[in-house]
Amino acid sequence: MAQQHAPESEETGIDLAPMLDFVMNLLIFFIITTSFIKEAGVQVDRGLSVTAVHKDSGNILIAIRQNGEIWMDRKQVDMREVRPIIERFHIERPEDTVVVVADKAAPVGTLAQVMDQVKSAGIKDVAIGAQNPAGG
Numbered sequence: 001m002a003q004q005h006a007p008e009s010e011e012t013g014i015d016l017a018p019m020l021d022f023v024m025n026l027l028i029f030f031i032i033t034t035s036f037i038k039e040a041g042v043q044v045d046r047g048l049s050v051t052a053v054h055k056d057s058g059n060i061l062i063a064i065r066q067n068g069e070i071w072m073d074r075k076q077v078d079m080r081e082v083r084p085i086i087e088r089f090h091i092e093r094p095e096d097t098v099v100v101v102a103d104k105a106a107p108v109g110t111l112a113q114v115m116d117q118v119k120s121a122g123i124k125d126v127a128i129g130a131q132n133p134a135g136g
Contacts, residue, residue, distance in 0.1 A: 060089050061129075062118070064102040068110045082114055086121035101129035 062082070063071040070077050072085055089096060098118050102111045111128070118126050 059093065059096040060086065060098045060123075062098060062100045062114060064100065064106040064110055064114060066103040066105040068107050070110070070114060079110075079113055079117065082117040083121045086118050086123060090122050096123075097125040097127065098123050099127045099129050 061072075065071065070079060070082060072082070077085065086098065100111065100114055100118070115126055115128075
C-alpha cells in the first residue's frame with residue numbers, strides 16, 4: 001500500500017503591507033494638515049477692551065509679562081531674539097499670524113518694541129490680545 005502524501009500547502013495569512021501603507025498615508029495627511037500653534041507658555045492678565053473681537057487665527061503667540069519678560073514657544077526670550085525666532089517661524093509657515101498678549105501692567109515700550117521686531121521679521125498680520133468684558 002502506497003502512502004499518499006498530501007501536497008504541502010502554503011501557509012495562508014493576511015497581508016498587512018497594504019494596511020500599513022494606508023495607515024502611513026493617513027499619518028502623513030494628518031501631519032501636513034494640522035495647524036501647529038506656537039504658544040507663549042505663560043499666563044498674563046490681559047487688559048479689557050469693549051471693542052475686542054474674537055479672532056480664530058493667530059498661530060504664534062508672544063506674551064509680555066508684568067515685569068517686561070517676553071515669552072515665546074514656552075520659554076523666556078530676550079528682545080534681540082524675537083526677530084530671528086519670528087523669521088524662523090515665518091519661513092516654516094508663511095501664512096502664520098502673530099498675536100502679542102501683553103499683561104495690562106506690562107511696559108508699553110516693550111510692547112511697541114516687540115511689535116516692531118515682529119513687523120521687521122516680515123509678518124504683516126499682528127494683533128494685540130485683549131479681553132472683552134462681555135465674555136469675548
